[in-house]
Amino acid sequence: MKYRGELLRINLTDKNIIREKLKADIFFNYLWGRGYASKLLLDEMNPAVDPLSPENKLIFALGPFAGTPLPATSRMMVVTKGALNGLIASSNVGGYFPFELQHAGYTLIVIEGKADNPVYIWINDETVEIRDASHLWGKTTSEVDALLKDETHPEAKTVEIGPAGEKLSRIAAIIIDAHRAAGRTGVGAVMGSKNLKAIAVRGTRGVSVISSQRLKDYLTKIYERVKKSGGVTMFRTYGTTRTVRAINSIGAFPTHNHRDGFFDEYLLIDGENVNKEILVRNGSCAGCPIACNRISKVYWKGEEYVGGGPEYETLWAFGGQTGISDLHAVTYAHFLANEYGFDGISLGSTIAALMDLFESGIIGEDNLPFPVKFGDAEAMINLIHLAAKREGIGDLIAEGSYELTKHFGHPKFSMSVKKQELPAYDPRGVKGMGLAYATSNRGGCHVRAFTVTEEVYNTDDPEYRLKYDDKALIVKELQDKQAVVDSLGICSFARTIYGVDDFSEMLEVTWDIDLSPEKLLKCGERIWNVERLFNVRAGFTREHDTLPERLFKEAIKTGPSKGEIYDKREFEKLLFEYYRLRGWDENGVPREKKLKELGII
Ligand code: SF4
Numbered sequence: 001m002k003y004r005g006e007l008l009r010i011n012l013t014d015k016n017i018i019r020e021k022l023k024a025d026i027f028f029n030y031l032w033g034r035g036y037a038s039k040l041l042l043d044e045m046n047p048a049v050d051p052l053s054p055e056n057k058l059i060f061a062l063g064p065f066a067g068t069p070l071p072a073t074s075r076m077m078v079v080t081k082g083a084l085n086g087l088i089a090s091s092n093v094g095g096y097f098p099f100e101l102q103h104a105g106y107t108l109i110v111i112e113g114k115a116d117n118p119v120y121i122w123i124n125d126e127t128v129e130i131r132d133a134s135h136l137w138g139k140t141t142s143e144v145d146a147l148l149k150d151e152t153h154p155e156a157k158t159v160e161i162g163p164a165g166e167k168l169s170r171i172a173a174i175i176i177d178a179h180r181a182a183g184r185t186g187v188g189a190v191m192g193s194k195n196l197k198a199i200a201v202r203g204t205r206g207v208s209v210i211s212s213q214r215l216k217d218y219l220t221k222i223y224e225r226v227k228k229s230g231g232v233t234m235f236r237t238y239g240t241t242r243t244v245r246a247i248n249s250i251g252a253f254p255t256h257n258h259r260d261g262f263f264d265e266y267l268l269i270d271g272e273n274v275n276k277e278i279l280v281r282n283g284s285c286a287g288c289p290i291a292c293n294r295i296s297k298v299y300w301k302g303e304e305y306v307g308g309g310p311e312y313e314t315l316w317a318f319g320g321q322t323g324i325s326d327l328h329a330v331t332y333a334h335f336l337a338n339e340y341g342f343d344g345i346s347l348g349s350t351i352a353a354l355m356d357l358f359e360s361g362i363i364g365e366d367n368l369p370f371p372v373k374f375g376d377a378e379a380m381i382n383l384i385h386l387a388a389k390r391e392g393i394g395d396l397i398a399e400g401s402y403e404l405t406k407h408f409g410h411p412k413f414s415m416s417v418k419k420q421e422l423p424a425y426d427p428r429g430v431k432g433m434g435l436a437y438a439t440s441n442r443g444g445c446h447v448r449a450f451t452v453t454e455e456v457y458n459t460d461d462p463e464y465r466l467k468y469d470d471k472a473l474i475v476k477e478l479q480d481k482q483a484v485v486d487s488l489g490i491c492s493f494a495r496t497i498y499g500v501d502d503f504s505e506m507l508e509v510t511w512d513i514d515l516s517p518e519k520l521l522k523c524g525e526r527i528w529n530v531e532r533l534f535n536v537r538a539g540f541t542r543e544h545d546t547l548p549e550r551l552f553k554e555a556i557k558t559g560p561s562k563g564e565i566y567d568k569r570e571f572e573k574l575l576f577e578y579y580r581l582r583g584w585d586e587n588g589v590p591r592e593k594k595l596k597e598l599g600i601i
Contacts, residue, residue: 060108071290074098094176144197157202162341261561353415400414435578530600
């Protein structure tokens with residue numbers, strides 16, 4: 001085996017910097033990226049710690065293919081105990097930073113402790129420095145990116161937090177290269193709690209994979225697939241933006257804080273209109289021929305703004321969920337989320353919850369600086385500015401929808417699972433997503449088990465999405481597979497070119513590592529159980545594995561899923577079956593037998 005990975009451990013309290021070799025017994029059982037980092041977190045940290053305390057660790061973790069010529073394999077996971085809900089958090093991101101980090105020689109960075117004053121870390125191949133960042137504090141993410149390039153190296157790649165992370169907003173993101181977000185679970189607040197404003201990296205050491213004819217042949221095969229794949233063409237042409245049309249057409253596009261599942265004005269925020277109205281050009285993550293990123297130009301109040309995005313999720317969160325169809329306003333909100341360092345999904349959905357409280361008469365203008373009605377783009381933009389400053393109602397928005405609605409005595413208006421706002425697939429119209437949300441190890445999340453592919457795209461039965469049937473098995477299998485994908489650093493959108501068999505072949509042709517598809521999927525199951533164990537030890541139980549009450553009680557009002565609710569009894573049956581398939585007890589706790597079988601204990 002040729003593989004040699006290195007971990008950089010940086011303690012911000014005592015400024016100690018240590019390099020460690022990655023342990024083969026960990027990566028053979030938990031892989032790299034999300035798996036390796038989750039195992040490390042469980043072994044080294046008390047899951048009950050306050051996520052904003054120095055005892056929490058913040059890990060940036062790459063897969064084994066980062067920095068290699070294999071396309072779409074340089075993604076990074078940010079793993080920590082999340083500030084939003086106290087669950088194990090892992091937030092996925094691309095851009096150029098991960099590629100550069102691997103070329104500097106590091107597969108993982110583990111940040112520990114807390115700096116006395118704002119700092120940033122400068123990694124220049126072997127040289128690693130902790131530097132003063134007081135001049136960066138208060139700056140937006142693109143300002144930080146530009147300043148760090150000036151003072152380190154013009155080719156440096158960066159991760160940073162904006163004002164949201166500094167002010168410990170529980171929905172703060174970590175931004176990569178100024179416009180890619182490790183968005184979910186409040187990882188930005190964890191970084192802010194450590195007084196760590198940014199990391200800049202310059203890597204020139206290269207990645208010495210096996211240089212063999214087999215690797216060359218494999219690359220030829222993959223690039224042929226890229227050329228022929230209809231999915232790749234779709235991603236390159238529209239990014240994720242055309243999903244608006246696809247999901248609205250089945251009536252599973254949540255609107256007005258999930259009051260409905262169909263948005264009349266969807267064409268205004270759909271991919272076709274994005275391309276026609278605001279798209280400047282495509283962008284890509286390092287070495288990715290799919291190039292699904294969007295660079296757009298919009299106008300707001302007569303000013304021109306250019307930035308990365310939008311994505312499907314933000315077109316929904318700042319669009320359908322808030323009832324806003326002004327594409328320029330929606331995209332500008334996406335830009336602002338990146339500049340201030342917020343998670344777009346949580347921010348948009350929290351504003352939607354506030355609008356819902358207002359329109360329901362629960363709060364009035366005495367609670368607010370201005371009326372906040374659904375569809376009011378100007379109110380949304382102003383609320384984002386207030387949230388970044390944590391000023392007035394903005395202070396509550398920065399806490400996320402659960403804390404905001406609880407403050408006003410109506411937490412059921414928060415469309416969240418385990419306090420994390422649900423993404424843009426209404427489970428009333430795609431039943432598998434309900435179980436996927438309820439059982440996700442990081443709270444409401446669509447990427448841990450994206451059942452939409454099986455329930456909508458890969459079936460001839462148009463009613464399959466509305467059946468409960470075998471969805472427990474589908475969710476379990478997708479969760480295990482996704483844990484593998486994330487732990488190998490592979491982009492989820494590369495599902496159009498790679499399968500699990502490919503992952504085994506890729507490990508062999510790059511590093512001479514023998515891990516069969518069966519072993520990889522077993523690793524996925526092991527990772528899922530380690531994460532669950534962390535959450536159980538952090539105090540989470542079956543009662544947290546549920547959905548917002550609205551989805552059980554209020555039917556979708558219009559569109560192709562009209563009349564659909566999420567049947568509570570069916571949900572309970574699915575959850576029971578899911579626990580059984582997982583080998584967990586009736587409270588959702590992994591049984592000793594299962595943990596022993598997986599070698600976790
Ligand atoms: S498919 Fe898109 S998000 Fe994924 S690595 Fe390529 S450019 Fe990045």
